[in-house]
Amino acid sequence: MRSFQGGFETSYLTGITSPAYTIFNFIDNQSQNHMFWQYLFKRKNFINSLKKVTFGIRDGKAISFSQFGDVKVEYPDFDEQKHIAITLNKIDDTIQLHERKCEELALIKKALLQKLFPKKDEIKPEVRYKNFSDAWEQRKLGEVGKTFTGLSGKTKEDFGHGDAYFVTYMNVYSNPISDLNMVENVEIDTKQQEVKKGDVFFTTSSETPEEVGMSSVWLGEEPHIYLNSFCFGFRPTGNMFNPYYLAYLLRSNNIRNKMMILAQGISRYNISKNKVMKLDITIPNIREQQKIGEFFKQLDSLIALHQRKLERLKQLKKFLLQNMFI
Structure with missing residues (x-):
């Protein structure tokens, strides 16, 4: 088992894994919410609590399952586990949505920087605004x-x-x-x-x-x-x-x-x-410059908006991870 960087993962598939990893399950699967434990195991406070039972000299220190089994953890009943897991999972889904949106907008910007400005050895761009035909x-x-x-x-x-x-x-x-x-x-x-x-x-x-x-x-x-x-x-x-x-x-x-x-x-x-x-x-002439400049200004504002939303969501998740667990 690797304790560094929150080295715990929950599998939702049936199969085999490398012998480098230890697999464990709950004695009573029906009484525990796996997603809740996934979040608990990845909390910084929990990872830090494992330092006293880890060994090794490299950054990725190891921990044996027998030592891990002696670590005491406080946790709520199944219903509360479920509600905590659902809340955090919804935030994760929203974070991924905004991450994809930021990536998509960045790709759009990259493509338009190629289309709205001349390429190598060209004196006019591939795409121009309507009613602009003057030479650059x-x-x-x-x-x-x-x-x-x-x-x-x-x-x-x-x-x-x-x-x-x-x-x-x-x-x-x-x-x-x-x-x-x-x-x-x-x-x-x-x-x-x-x-x-x-x-x-x-x-x-x-x-x-x-x-x-x-x-x-x-x-x-x-x-x-x-x-x-x-x-x-x-x-x-x-x-x-x-x-x-x-x-x-x-x-x-x-x-x-x-x-x-x-x-x-x-x-x-x-x-x-x-x-x-x-x-x-x-x-180009100043009017065409204004069109192009205003477009990229608004596009960057939209990217910045999604980045701010993304950062707020990450801060919210961090706050909940600190306050929804003991």
């Missing part, structure tokens, strides 16, 4: 904006306090549109470049080429906001871009593939901002 302009990124650096000349003592903030690396990496709350304190420094609404941030280094050059657009207007030192900024000139269009364009498959080609390194990969500025991008 092709420009190098460096022709439509200027770069700037993140924080420089700082030590660890400069962070964690102060009236200014900096945009974190994980904010840039994780979000096509920067999360205005994913910032951390730093002292005000007039020598540093403040970020502005519409700025684009790029990560410059990562452990894999697939994660280099991830981009994020900043829509905040607060003063004294800087960029972290592991990213560089790009400021578009004029009003050529809808910020949401630009955010999702730079996360499209075509641009991401180009970024991966630029990544250099062995154990850690880096990207040159000068090479990024030489990337070709495609630009």
